Amino acid sequence: MSTELPDRLSSDPRSPHFNGELLGRGIGIRFNGQEKTNVEEYCVSEGWIRVPAGPAKDRFGNPMTIKLKGTVEPYLKEA
Template sequence: MNDTTQRPPFPDRLSIDPRSPYHIAAIFEHDVGIKLNDKERFDVEEYCISEGWVKVPAGKALDRKGNPLLIKVKGKVEPFYR
């Protein structure tokens, strides 16, 4: 396995969308997990630690560009490496 010293630290805000200014490709080279209110979530698209929210898809609904519609869920956000 990789040593924890080789893993980049988590930023305050991170997105999985490569078009987003909050996307950092070096972090996604490792397996990343997100806990919201001490429960692991597997559908997180974006998070912000300082504001305490994650964005998750709202069912199967899509916007006009074909991207999933996202809803903001608030709580205690904890990113971690698996």
């Protein structure tokens, strides 16, 4: 498997941008220079991440998320 990370990745298995094998290897996200550990989805080209909005859930039991815009830098975590 190559070490090139996709432009967009989601942790939701229902998303077309989900990649379980890559997520299993461990992905880290730097957002505006700070390490983020609670990212649900990211897009490098559009410059945004989705993070949970506290303990709130939608009507299907999924976490409510907010979109934050800024500089997104994904990387593979060391094994």
